[in-house]
Amino acid sequence: MAKKRILSVDDSPLVRNLIKKFLSMTDDFEVVGEASNGEEAVKLFFQLKPDIVIMDVTMPVKDGLEAAQEILSKEPGTKILLASAMGDDDLLDQALVIGIKHSIQKPFKQAQLISALNKALEE
Numbered sequence: 001m002a003k004k005r006i007l008s009v010d011d012s013p014l015v016r017n018l019i020k021k022f023l024s025m026t027d028d029f030e031v032v033g034e035a036s037n038g039e040e041a042v043k044l045f046f047q048l049k050p051d052i053v054i055m056d057v058t059m060p061v062k063d064g065l066e067a068a069q070e071i072l073s074k075e076p077g078t079k080i081l082l083a084s085a086m087g088d089d090d091l092l093d094q095a096l097v098i099g100i101k102h103s104i105q106k107p108f109k110q111a112q113l114i115s116a117l118n119k120a121l122e123e
């Protein structure tokens with residue numbers, strides 16, 4: 001089976017490095033691109049056409065919800081896994097409204113990330 005191609009978006013290099021480390025420990029996923037804000041994320045998404053985007057919410061320049069909305073308006077079926085912070089319930093409601101069905105709460109462990117990615121990709 002071909003590896004699933006991931007676009008990893010977070011303004012924190014620590015989080016991006018952790019995601020890369022977690023996914024490099026598996027044979028099923030590869031990080032094909034990384035972005036540190038929503039604007040870069042949108043640009044890279046259309047260049048790379050990844051299988052799924054791991055999207056942080058709070059970022060400079062353009063936040064994750066805005067970026068997701070922009071991507072989904074052009075590619076409605078896009079798989080986006082929203083990486084939210086604790087207590088962001090209102091935000092998750094907002095995410096659902098714009099069509100993001102999958103989320104994971106930070107901080108997450110490797111197994112949680114893998115299972116969230118698999119679940120989102122299966123649907």
Ligand SMILES: [Mg+2]
Nearest residue numbers: 011056058059
């Ligand atoms: Mg952030």
